[in-house]
Amino acid sequence: MSKVGSLQILQSFSEAMTELADKVGSSVVRVRSRRGFGSGVIWSEDGYILTCSHVVGRAAIVEVGFREGPRLEAKVIGHDPYLDMALLKVERTGLKPIEVGDSESVEVGQLVFAFANPFGGNSSTTSGIVTTAKASLGWGPGSAERVIITDAPLNPGYSGGPLVNASGRMIGLNVAYANSRGISIPINSVKGTISALINEGRIRLAHLGITTDAISIPKRLADEAKIDQDEGLLILEVETNSPAKKAGLVVGDILVAFDNSPITSHSDLYRLLTKDAIGKSIEMGVLRAEKPVKLKITPDEDESQ
Numbered sequence: 001m002s003k004v005g006s007l008q009i010l011q012s013f014s015e016a017m018t019e020l021a022d023k024v025g026s027s028v029v030r031v032r033s034r035r036g037f038g039s040g041v042i043w044s045e046d047g048y049i050l051t052c053s054h055v056v057g058r059a060a061i062v063e064v065g066f067r068e069g070p071r072l073e074a075k076v077i078g079h080d081p082y083l084d085m086a087l088l089k090v091e092r093t094g095l096k097p098i099e100v101g102d103s104e105s106v107e108v109g110q111l112v113f114a115f116a117n118p119f120g121g122n123s124s125t126t127s128g129i130v131t132t133a134k135a136s137l138g139w140g141p142g143s144a145e146r147v148i149i150t151d152a153p154l155n156p157g158y159s160g161g162p163l164v165n166a167s168g169r170m171i172g173l174n175v176a177y178a179n180s181r182g183i184s185i186p187i188n189s190v191k192g193t194i195s196a197l198i199n200e201g202r203i204r205l206a207h208l209g210i211t212t213d214a215i216s217i218p219k220r221l222a223d224e225a226k227i228d229q230d231e232g233l234l235i236l237e238v239e240t241n242s243p244a245k246k247a248g249l250v251v252g253d254i255l256v257a258f259d260n261s262p263i264t265s266h267s268d269l270y271r272l273l274t275k276d277a278i279g280k281s282i283e284m285g286v287l288r289a290e291k292p293v294k295l296k297i298t299p300d301e302d303e304s305q
Contacts (some may be wrong), residue, residue, distance in 0.1 A: 209242020
């Protein structure tokens with residue numbers, strides 16, 4: 001390829017990226033609370049804005065700054081702390097919502113862009129590639145069943161901003177930067193939560209009343225118990241008068257199954273603790289003193305959300 005041809009390709013790519021930044025940037029806002037500042041994403045024309053739960057904290061009202069126009073107060077509609085997302089509402093119409101993509105189609109090596117607007121005015125952006133398309137993180141609250149990991153730098157203030165593909169469609173919500181990797185919640189995981197927050201103002205979750213930690217299960221023990229998994233959740237605490245206490249769970253039990261599904265991480269369990277599990281009699285599988293035990297539990301509603 002000639003030098004002129006190479007320059008034309010670079011120039012076309014540069015112009016395409018500038019257009020992308022302008023397109024996406026108009027849907028990215030600044031979010032400021034007592035905890036500090038971050039970014040947000042315009043979700044609808046009538047004022048719904050998506051951001052991170054840790055950006056908002058416990059505030060009921062935060063400040064939102066747009067690329068154009070005045071800064072406005074935004075009401076915090078609700079949180080999903082497990083996905084680290086929050087939904088805000090400003091009294092303003094005619095906003096430009098971001099275009100939403102499909103996170104199920106994300107592939108390793110795909111070019112992506114992270115956007116933010118931590119200072120108001122014009123947005124900022126970084127770029128990279130997807131290094132892991134469907135990673136599992138199981139750190140309990142603040143975790144997701146699957147996350148997108150990229151090498152796009154997420155500078156301070158990027159939390160709550162969008163991760164977009166080369167077409168400018170949002171495929172993830174940027175939540176953290178660790179070990180030189182950006183962590184984003186897949187947009188498909190967020191869509192249902194947004195609908196629930198708009199309709200009910202909160203996420204209804206089932207509650208067991210236990211504190212757990214992920215633990216490895218030795219192959220010998222797994223073989224004797226006839227379970228095909230090498231991890232489970234060790235019960236560290238059982239709350240008084242909780243569903244877990246009534247079901248007979250005790251400290252030291254290892255939870256390995258819930259509602260006929262294997263439990264190998266906190267995200268496995270969270271995925272099953274939906275509102276459909278509230279008040280339902282559910283079978284659990286635990287290892288107790290190296291022996292498999294079946295118990296029945298009836299979750300109640302988590303009132304802490």
